[in-house]
Amino acid sequence: MRISELSRSTGVPVPTIKYYVREGLLPPGELTSRNQAIYDETHERRLRLIRALLDVGGLKVAAIAEVLRAVDDPARPMHKVLGAVADQLGTARNEDDDAESVAAGAAVAELIARRGWSAHESDPAARDLARALAAMERVGHGAFRGLLDDYAEAAELVARADLGYVDRRVAVDDLVESVVIGTVLGAAVFNAMRRLAHVDASARLFGQDTAADAERKAAD
Amino acid sequence: MRISELSRSTGVPVPTIKYYVREGLLPPGELTSRNQAIYDETHERRLRLIRALLDVGGLKVAAIAEVLRAVDDPARPMHKVLGAVADQLGTARNEDDDAESVAAGAAVAELIARRGWSAHESDPAARDLARALAAMERVGHGAFRGLLDDYAEAAELVARADLGYVDRRVAVDDLVESVVIGTVLGAAVFNAMRRLAHVDASARLFGQDTAADAERKAAD
Incomplete structure (x- = not known):
């Protein structure tokens, strides 16, 4: 299909499609003449994926480029791809080295040991977790740390569901x-x-009037 | 304390503090002369909260202003404040009305009924959930919907822990x-x-070499 048809079928404007090609997010179409390229359903699918990561996932264009590079690299083992994705979801900032950060890092290391997780405190996710806990400590909510095991249990439940979903599709x-x-x-x-x-x-x-609120909202 | 001391104690640059005052995030200091204002520990505390919401929570300045307005309004009942915060965490976009969106909205309404949640499909959180599900459907992952109850169970676990934490501090x-x-x-x-x-x-x-990876990373 032509770029105009690709735009129509995906709802992505033509200049945006060209921008994605320039940024390496979308492979270029096959040139049929000097000024014309054709696209197929792999482009359509990739465009939908880009928009989902952008609009719903909240990733930036550069992060999506990084994720798609990992996806497209056939030599990259699965858990490396997952690692690349996890890194892009993170905040990728250096942590502080104040007392709160050190204490939070120790709490995360203890949590990993306590749950028996095959993960390391130097993983980006572990660092982000420590950063969030340190931020809580700094605003006077160090006690939130008492909730860590409840959170961990919920995270394990979600991770099991996610990986089970992936596992079911393993032939695909x-x-x-x-x-x-x-x-x-x-x-x-x-x-x-x-x-x-x-x-x-x-x-x-806390509230009694939620049902009424909801109805009011629904009537808006 | 002076603005320079407030800056030192919180690590927030003076121009940034002034910007927060202009944007209504931080109450102005008390004027002691035409060009000088003094600040106290409530400013310090509020600044730390702003930075946490910004850096770790990922909220934008306008969203933080909205949240703080709800926090500072003594007439606002607790669950309204929670609602205001939840709204700012959302994507605040209008949903599409294509087949995927309609189906996802119905799935969310069913989920709310099935879990017996005091919530409504018109709540911003419910709309965001429907948007995420519709996006998955569009990229060929409608089957993800089979995970909804696992996710809901994990979310209930987290919400119980969160509200329990708030409840313990109810006198504060x-x-x-x-x-x-x-x-x-x-x-x-x-x-x-x-x-x-x-x-x-x-x-x-999937992987065997995670421990080795982690060690390599740690050695970086």
């Missing part, structure tokens, strides 16, 4: 893509789900 | 702030935790 050639989608979009799903569970829990704990 | 005057911190920073904690659980699960499923 889009396994790597599945992992990427599950990791990035799964985070969006869980975040929304957690907020929804909060609405429920806080309505029970 | 910073209850509202606790809720905000728990909601925003708790999401950062859980996301990092989920990625860490993925590292563990995928090492078990």
Whole structure:
């Protein structure tokens, strides 16, 4: 199909498609003349993936380029791809070395040992976790650390579900893509789900007028 | 203290502090002369909260202003504050009305009914959840919907832990702030935790060399 048809079928404007090609997110179409290229359903699929990572996953274009490079590298073992994706989801900042950061790092190392996780405190996810805990400590919420094992249990539940999903698709050639989608979009799903569970829990704990609110909202 | 001392004690540059005051995130200091204002520990505390929401929570300045307005409004009931925070955590975009969106919205409504949640499909969190599911459907992963109840169970576990934490602090005057911190920073904690659980699960499923990787990383 031509670029205009690709644009129509995916809802992505033509200049944006050209931008993705320039940035290496989308392979170029096959040139049929000097000024014309044709695209096929692999481009369509890739465009949909890019938009999902961008719009729902909240990744930046540079991070998506990095993730897609890992996806497209046939020599890269699965857990390396997962690692690359996890890194892009992270904040990729250097941690501070104040007392709160050191204590938070130790708490994360203890958690990994306690749960028996095959992970290391130097993993980007572990560093981000330590950063979040240190930030809580700094605003006077060090006690939040008491919730870590509840959080860990919930995370294990989600990770088991995610990997089970990937495992069921193990024969399919889009396994790597599945992992990427599950990791990035799964985070969006869980975040929304957690907020929804909060609405429920806080309505029970604090509020009476939630049903009325909801109806008012629905009527808007 | 003077603005320069406030800057030193919080690590936030003076021009940034002034910017937060202009944007209404931070109350102005008390004027002691035409060109000088003094600040106290409430400013210090508020600045730390702003930085945590910004750096770790990933909220934008405008979203933080909205959240703090809810925090500072004494007339606002707790579950309204929680709702305001949840809204800012969301993507605040209009949903599409294609077949995937309609189906995803129905799946979310069913989930809410099945779990018996005091929530409504028109809540921002429910809409974001539907958006994420629709995006998955569009990239060929409608089957992910089979994981919804595992995700819901994990979200309930986290929400119970969060609200339990808030409940224990119910006598403290910073209850509202606790809720905000728990909601925003708790999401950062859980996301990092989920990625860490993925590292563990995928090492078990796919990889052998994770320990070696970790050591190499640690040695960097």
